[in-house]
Amino acid sequence: MIKEILLPDLGEGIDSAEVSDVFVSPGKTIKVDDIILVLESEKASMEIPAEIEGKVKKVLIAPGSNVTAGQCLITVETTGKKTFKQKVKEKREPSRPATIAAVDPKKQRKVKQDRDGTFASPGVRRLSRELKIDLQTIKGTGPKGRVTKEDIHSFIRNKMEGFGGRPYRPGPEIDFSQWGKIATQKLTKIKGIVARRMQQSWQTIPHVTQFDEADITDLRAHRQKLNKDAGTKKQKVTFLPFFMKTVAELLKEMPTFNSSLDYKGENLIFKHYFNIGFAVDTPAGLMVPVVRDVDQKNIIEISTELQDLSQRARDKKLKPSELKGGTFTISSLGGIGGTFFTPIIDPPQVAILGISESWWEKVYDHKNKTTRPRYILPFSLSYDHRVIDGAAAARFTSRYAEMLASADNCK
Numbered sequence: 545m546i547k548e549i550l551l552p553d554l555g556e557g558i559d560s561a562e563v564s565d566v567f568v569s570p571g572k573t574i575k576v577d578d579i580i581l582v583l584e585s586e587k588a589s590m591e592i593p594a595e596i597e598g599k600v601k602k603v604l605i606a607p608g609s610n611v612t613a614g615q616c617l618i619t620v621e622t623t624g625k626k627t628f629k630q631k632v633k634e635k636r637e638p639s640r641p642a643t644i645a646a647v648d649p650k651k652q653r654k655v656k657q658d659r660d661g662t663f664a665s666p667g668v669r670r671l672s673r674e675l676k677i678d679l680q681t682i683k684g685t686g687p688k689g690r691v692t693k694e695d696i697h698s699f700i701r702n703k704m705e706g707f708g709g710r711p712y713r714p715g716p717e718i719d720f721s722q723w724g725k726i727a728t729q730k731l732t733k734i735k736g737i738v739a740r741r742m743q744q745s746w747q748t749i750p751h752v753t754q755f756d757e758a759d760i761t762d763l764r765a766h767r768q769k770l771n772k773d774a775g776t777k778k779q780k781v782t783f784l785p786f787f788m789k790t791v792a793e794l795l796k797e798m799p800t801f802n803s804s805l806d807y808k809g810e811n812l813i814f815k816h817y818f819n820i821g822f823a824v825d826t827p828a829g830l831m832v833p834v835v836r837d838v839d840q841k842n843i844i845e846i847s848t849e850l851q852d853l854s855q856r857a858r859d860k861k862l863k864p865s866e867l868k869g870g871t872f873t874i875s876s877l878g879g880i881g882g883t884f885f886t887p888i889i890d891p892p893q894v895a896i897l898g899i900s901e902s903w904w905e906k907v908y909d910h911k912n913k914t915t916r917p918r919y920i921l922p923f924s925l926s927y928d929h930r931v932i933d934g935a936a937a938a939r940f941t942s943r944y945a946e947m948l949a950s951a952d953n954c955k
Contacts, residue, residue: 545622547596549580553613560612561590563605564693565667568618572600580617581605582667591666598622663690671696734829742888750929753886754937758945760902761919770843784822784876785846787899790947792818792838795872798940800932802871804892812931821870821890822850824857831857832890834870874899878921887926894931897944898924921948 561583568580575597583590598620605617662679664672668691672679675696682699684691720726731739763786771780795802795818803814818839821832833853835846856862875887876899887898900922907918923944927937 546601547598547620547622548616549594549596549618549620551592551611551613551615551617560610563607563609563611564665565670566603566605566607568600568603570600570603574598574600574620579666582665583611592617594620596620596622664692665690668693668696675700732828734826734831738830741890745888745891749889749891751886751889751926752929752934752937753924753926754934754941755884755922755924756941756945758921758923758948759907759918760921760948762950763948764902764919779847779851781843781847782850783878783902784850784874784899785843786948787874787876787897788820788822788835788838788846788850789841789843790944791872791874791897792820794940794944794947796839797943798936800936801895801927801940803894803931804871805894805928805931809930815871817871819869819871821873821893822853823873823875824854826858826860828860831862831867832870832873833857833862833866834868836869873897878902883922884924886924889926889928894928895937895940896926898926900924 563581563583565582566580567578567582568574574580574594576595577593579591580594581592583592600618601621602619603617604619605611605615611617662682663684663686664679669679671693672691677696677699679691682691682695683689685695686692760783763783767781767783767786774781799814800812802818803812805811806813817837819834819836820838821834824831824833833856835841835849835853838846841849853862853866870890870893872893873887873890873896875896877885878899878901880901882900884900885898887896889896902919902921904917905920906915907920908915923941925937925941925944
């Protein structure tokens with residue numbers, strides 16, 4: 545005889561639930577009280593047991609599917625023999641339809657807090673045991689802090705990518721076409737990677753940004769002279785090599801800005817090399833090549849390397865090693881526009897410098913009591929507040945402005 549097992553009423557206020565685990569398959573013999581599946585609703589996790597025994601013929605649900613009360617879960621071929629529990633029930637219930645419900649709502653087994661202090665369904669606990677993951681290390685995003693399968697999967701993804709923090713929770717799906725015409729374009733692989741890294745950085749690092757300005761009038765004149773002396777060379781020296789060289793020298797004075805936290809977040813690692821990354825806007829997305837040992841190179845050498853790396857970044861010809869090993873990063877928007885912005889730190893670095901577009905401004909000279917035009921550079925320093933405090937950041941930007949103001953520091 546073939547019988548159906550239906551999903552019972554889930555209780556007041558629960559219209560549907562998601563199937564998180566299914567423990568039966570066609571051909572498997574089940575007994576009374578064997579767990580068929582585990583449900584996850586907004587209010588509880590529930591194990592659904594069988595009240596008949598026999599061989600499973602069909603499984604009509606799967607993990608991830610939503611089910612509602614009265615829906616058929618599985619069909620079972622019974623032997624026709626009645627169990628003691630069925631006989632007792634038949635005495636209490638004179639008539640009973642051939643299609644039966646799985647269990648009375650009062651008998652639904654809700655997941656309770658285990659001895660380790662975490663909430664999780666049996667399926668999630670089994671998965672954590674198989675993967676050897678301590679549930680206490682995972683922050684649950686389910687109701688009342690319950691750990692879900694998605695939490696475990698996100699935990700694994702974050703570990704594989706080298707970042708901790710809360711898992712990414714996508715927002716609700718919206719049909720934008722209901723308001724007008726739309727076009728959909730898939731993110732490039734590079735943009736997808738950058739998006740994940742930036743989101744993880746923003747979620748896991750307490751960002752603070754310090755804003756400042758530098759008088760680069762003399763530096764501008766020095767750069768113009770340098771380009772004039774270069775003669776007919778096609779490639780002109782930009783401001784970026786000066787900014788990079790100056791920051792490398794400043795990192796020697798303030799080594800905390802050239803450090804990283806270890807993977808446990810317990811120790812600070814100081815690096816005695818100065819590899820400066822710089823953001824390049826390419827058709828495929830943002831890329832950050834690294835110029836190594838900036839402190840050991842002159843302006844012309846840095847400029848040549850910048851031009852080479854920038855072009856190969858746009859041509860997608862960079863080597864993987866040329867994108868790694870940076871100790872500090874500069875993001876320059878000076879050639880595009882804007883006044884100030886908040887750059888996002890590139891882990892495991894602890895700071896990043898954002899350069900904006902310079903402008904001419906009349907500045908009052910208190911010493912000579914005169915007003916004269918000066919070329920002003922606005923810049924921003926975002927820093928990891930776990931490692932760097934506000935006073936140190938202010939000293940860094942003030943000293944950077946002072947060094948840029950003196951062309952002698954940029955040769």
